[in-house]
Amino acid sequence: MTQSAISAEDLCKRYGKKIALADFRVDIPRGTVTAILGPNGAGKSTFMRMITGMVRPDRGTVTVLGRKPSWKTNASIAYLPDRARWFGGHTVRQAVEWGSKLLPGFQTDRAWELIDMLGLGADQEVAGMSKGQEARLMLAVCLARDVPLLVLDEPFSGIDMLSREKIVAALIDSFSERSQTVLISTHEIAETESLFDYAVFFAEGRNALSGDVEELRARRGSVQDIYRQLYG
């Protein structure tokens, strides 16, 4: 059996009275583009934060690329945090410089390719950018890294349609370019379901359903259909 990229067992996390994860378990295969799905508050972001070592579980274990999450493991992970902004004082050029100096695996040529593909200019100022433009910049910084694992927490959230299309195109280009394990959490299932190899459905901190997307299609229908079945 091929080693999982990410595996979790009996993962528990609560914030005061709110339960974020409850005995969560999953095995995400290497090299897949995996959808992390579920309503708000189902535990998706908490799970992603655990993978990158931002949050520690109360109980249970999570293994990322065969290791415990830590700042050391983060050298192999490109993470796009949810509700993140970019550094307001930067221009696109300075953002690329920041990435090349501080992020392992950052490929400057690839970054510029992506920035061009995503319709941004080298001297554009982050302070003047729209939300969609800023999202595209942050995605470029992540995709420019040649690392085994890419974790995108709600990259489409609140982004205009054209930006979303550009992001999807950049993602497909990236998947063609290199083999990575990719985790994407999103609510925009209609637009993105055709990108996924694997899917994990979160419900109240648990793994309600997970599996190979093509198999799920054969058994239960489209990802959208399954979403309605589970949460409708």
Next chain:
Amino acid sequence: MNIGTFAHLFKHEFRMDIRRVYARTWFWAYAAVILAVLLVALGVWGGRRGFNPQYLIYFMYAFPFFMIGVGHRALNREWSDQTYGWWLTLPYSRFRLLLAKFAASLVQGMILGVIAFGVLLVLVLYTSLLHGKGLGEAADFVQIELQYMLVTAAAVPFMTALGMAAAIIWRSKAKGLLPLIWIVFGTLGNIFNWINLYTRPEKSESTVLLFQHGIPPEVWAVLAGMWLLAGGLFAVAVYICKKHLIV
């Protein structure tokens, strides 16, 4: 520790702080206004009997408090700018990340301190010359400044670390420690007053010199002590950032 990446982290932190405050026009507008007011006031009232331009040094009493703000902002900025997701997941230890912020804050403090002392010296010169008192007062003022610089140098690392610790504690499970921070802030912030009290028996009323007969050896010990305390407080901040942060 890779010196290369630390340098880049440091540069990043420094640049973020510079842009945030010092590149903004309102900061310089305020500074210009205050300077203008001082120049006018000193021009008008500076020659009066009983007014010793060396009193200007009392401005420096505020400097340690100011540095708490610098240290605090260095950390809090990650939350107020919503960049903490990037910062906390960088592939560097919390120690290195916080050290970069601490170092950048201290360097800022040094630069600002030098500028502040320089401006004060210029104002004293201005007042003396304007009211025909010659360079004697300014020469004396340099002596005073040196003493104050020493005390400032002792206090600044500690106050900066205090600001950083406050910011971290606010975002952690150790929130309950915050009142303690306020107490320390209140007492130690007034370091210049404490020193005055300490040297009070010997002092005459008319001088602003902290130490009448040269710097007593205890001062160097206290300076070293304050720096050690600063290191300790920094270590506490790193520990809380590693283990008890709530994100």
Next chain:
Amino acid sequence: MNEIRIGGLRFSLDLSQPLYEQVLEQVRSSIAKGEIALGEKIPSVREMAQALKINPNTVMRAYQELERERLTETRRGQGTFITTDAARVQEIRNKLAEQAVEQFLAKMESLGFGLKDIESMIRAKGGVSQ
């Protein structure tokens, strides 16, 4: 999903069914119908994935299967091309035709029609658009 045309090929993908099979069948069908000529170049995996907005892995799997069926051939550095073997294409046409007939017969049977009825129906419809 709406119909998408790329490089002479036509696709209409249904997300509630496995995509890999659909891509495969639709490429086969295009070849059999002659919508794309013998020896003609088909889009790269990346181009196809972009046009269809699907995971390149899915496209890759389909391409690999097509290669295995000798319907396409990859030339290093040049891309992927439809086979020049006309007989092979004819084989596929026949196979698809057979499948269509099988499906038709099965459907008619399930409706309760026998071979005789089918024959007369076809004759009646006769001269089906040629």
